[in-house]
Amino acid sequence: MKHAHTHDLEHDLLAAAQWCAKRGEKLTDQRREVLALLLSAQGSMKAYDLLAEIQKQRPTAAPPTVYRALDFLVTAGLAHKLESKNAFVACCDFEHPHHGLMLICDRCHKVTELSDERLAARLAEDAAGHGFSVAAQDIEVRGLCRNCRDGDTKGAA
Amino acid sequence: MKHAHTHDLEHDLLAAAQWCAKRGEKLTDQRREVLALLLSAQGSMKAYDLLAEIQKQRPTAAPPTVYRALDFLVTAGLAHKLESKNAFVACCDFEHPHHGLMLICDRCHKVTELSDERLAARLAEDAAGHGFSVAAQDIEVRGLCRNCRDGDTKGAA
DNA sequence: CCAAAGACGTTATGTTATAACATCTAATGC
């Protein structure tokens, strides 16, 4: 079981590459590296933290290196930006475009992405009621995850 | 009718001062100036735009001047931060704490704050279903407001 | 081969936000 995570990671990266190909785009090495970091992270990652990781293998990497990769991943639906944290997370289910609802733990910083179509529908309904047509939505919730709320101390930063 | 806006503004500022007093805090001159700018703005305002306005009357003002005022206003519920724009808006109804839903027009940049308790409840329910306890929530919707959708050209930036 | 498009390298800069410490002011208790 030692390499279970690695195996899942490879599987996810392959699926992401296929998803890109389906869209007529390419998951290049740099994009793959950034996505791999996001997939491996416990919570979200900041752009400059990603940059620091990338620089371990590619010392000449600069901010545009990682921001370009992030832009690509977000546009392709492979990752999401957490606006309230200026941080990024891998999407949990990029093959099924959705309106994610992000649960962000203030204590262990873990992020859980939910999808609730009825919630999104209600949102669109509220907006329509004011003559507003929705192009994009962002729902971020801060609080405590189950572990942290139950007094677990292992997840603390 | 020429001074209707001014009158509303003074009324709102008075109400805000009373709201602060009720909380054992003070709406100082600087805080009042920032709030007045937010109340008078058509859409949201960025911190450094607020700073530029403040500096017209108080040339020594620096970033902490405006960020401190904004922190106070947001904490007191008198203003909200739009995380997706790094910008700020006055709250439409600070005397009735709520979970605002922000409709942000991509064309004229106007912001409409709605309150939908059922939406907030659904959100909390989704979170609870995953063992997550909600401390704060942020819902931001981008799109086109009624005027802009209908082809009005007056509101363009 | 050649042209065009996409990706990447590189430098510099723009934008957003806070740390840290000094000073001032207002409220409290004596």
Next chain:
DNA sequence: GCATTAGATGTTATAACATAACGTCTTTGG
């Protein structure tokens, strides 16, 4: 009144987040 103290502000510097601009390289299709 006067010291104490908490809150607010002044001031300088820097941290953190993000993009502009331009050059080069690689891939791909004619």
